[in-house]
Amino acid sequence: MSPIKLLIIDDELDFRESIALYLQDAGFVVLEASNGREGLDLFDHDRPDIVFTDLHMPVMDGFEFIAELAGKSPATPIIVISGIGHVKEVTRAMRLGARDYLVKPILDMDDLKLVIMKAFRENSLIKEIDSLKDKLLSGDLRHQEAFSLIKTQNQDMIALMKYLEAIAITSEPVLITGETGTGKELLAEAVHKVSERKGDFIAVNISGLDDQMFSDTLFGHVKGAFSSAEHHREGLLAQAAGGSIFLDEIGDLHETSQVKLLRLLQERKYYQLGADIPKKTDARIIAATNRDLRQMVNSGTFRADLYYRLFTHQITIPPLRDRKGDIPLLLDCFIHEAANTLGKKPPTYPPELLSYLAAYDFPGNVRELMAMVFDAVARHTHGVLAIDSFRKAIGFEISTKTAINDMAKCTIMLHNGDVERMPTLDEAETVLIGQAMDLANGNQGVAATLLGISRNALNKKINRRKARSHMV
Incomplete structure (x- = not known):
């Protein structure tokens, strides 16, 4: 396998060179640029796997660079290197297309390597899925019975079903988008059937749920968690053990609940209301929305990290027209x-x-x-x-x-x-x-x-x- 190629963009020469030296010793190929314009030129010429960038630089700053690179190559991971206390700036960078961030000064170089390997694995998975889309959208459905409720002869719909059939065996989340009434839940249930999971398919519409209702519905609560919690209650995640849970209207999810869902996707753990010991889950997460999540990310109403976590397997159902x-x-x-x-x-x-x-x-x-x-x-x-x-x-x-x-x-x-x-x-x-x-x-x-x-x-x-x- 070829070594991972990195691009570091920072106008502080000493910082840039010290990082580059460490990464080169660790076996990475490292390119350097002092501003966003130089970074774009190097990217076009050498196509690095991962890009690190500062935000405040001459000629072209990090914000302009991120926006331009994200538009040109949305799959390339962009990681911001920012000083302490610049939370608003980092948030703005994430909305523009940055995937992650590191705080200056970087005291533990092992943390830097972990960020690189995480970004590389995620990007490799996305490329694998893109390749899978191209390869699998030919031939016949192998599990036609799972899609029997979906009546179609449209080639785009058939292609979507073939893709879902191909990725159903993975445990990664699935995001289904499309207008109201297009059949998102039918396709979600078909994914569950093809996956041959032993557990149940549990569907829940999370539109209108505040953070406590969301947590109680999905995670449950222990006795005494709140004034009316007279008995212990298992949530829907427990009911979906070994199966799949379908979260409809994910675009309406409360901001605090978005953080909890992200933690669930990343760690496969959750806390019941009132409990201090986490529970594990093996339920497959399938989400759906009729809203434009990318636009919501840009407007700051949906977390960028949650969006990219859901984006691994994503389809859009064409409208009936x-x-x-x-x-x-x-x-x-x-x-x-x-x-x-x-x-x-x-x-x-x-x-x-x-x-x-x-x-x-x-x-x-x-x-x-x-x-x-x-x-x-x-x-x-x-x-x-x-x-x-x-x-x-x-x-x-x-x-x-x-x-x-x-x-x-x-x-x-x-x-x-x-x-x-x-x-x-x-x-x-x-x-x-x-x-x-x-x-x-x-x-x-x-x-x-x-x-x-x-x-x-x-x-x-x-x-x-x-x-x-x-x-x-």
Whole structure:
């Protein structure tokens, strides 16, 4: 294995050279720079494995350097070397992308080696996972039964399931992100099933829990821990022993609770409320959120070290609007599920329903489609499944949104050289009708609904335009 290559950026020559000498004697390859600009040049030329940087330097300071390097090479560990008492500055550096920090002066060089090896192991694991993503996203799922509740033919979704199947055997945490209603808990439970863990899958929504409620829910308490603690109580972590615990809405976690979760992930230990002896856990942590954790890190509302600890295995579920080819599968599945629940015979649905649904963006994703279908089946009495309930749920939103979007497209289309003009009413109508027919896959009934007019009115407009084009 090649020696680990380090880059040290500090404008204090004596400090920089003393650190470099020690690290070279320890077997590392060491590069030196006196400011951030020199550091970036050396990084581009030599690609070190780990970077150490001071914060206050001439030409380019550490903050600007960290921001630029984190954008250029986010996987490279950046470790801040800072003086005592600069907590706010270190916090700012962590938000910009630094992975860890050391306090000047460094009195114990062994601590420095430990920081280096920790950063190198974490970075190697991230690279291994990236390589795993590229290699494993081909071939078939080996545990299709574990993913049986997820109805999809979308290649991005299938790729995500293959990746989760590949990493399920590890004990590292998993972070699942995606909009509300995309099926994060279903994928979390699938990871648990594929892992073949003997313990249970325990799910808990931590949104709205203050720090004490979070600790009591996960860790439990001993008798007398607080005024109403009359009995000893095991937490959900104990119930998930040997299994997996799913923490939904991790982005809403209280700041103090974030520290406790980080300690749990790092040490696999926790304290029950009122106890002074730690307990161990072997439960797999699976977290999910519909929020942008990276943005929260930058704004200071989510800890950077916790984010990077969760980031080892991370996926983002695409919204339903980006996988509309799954709508027929989901529609059929939900119709049968709803009919079975309600004790009815599964009704057939009219072909135009698919075109109608395909024109909608589904802000509530799969969960919203499921609710629509259950409502329609509950109202169904005989014959073909009526689409009136679907129209009530989404008709106005589609019509209004489509009209706004397509009027914007119409304006853009009417450029002539450097001249831009508003379309005439006749030109705007032509574009709107064409866009509506495209969205409705040629179905005039659906297109008329999108435009907010009757089918007969739309048919007359189309025939009138055809007659006019023949005359021309």
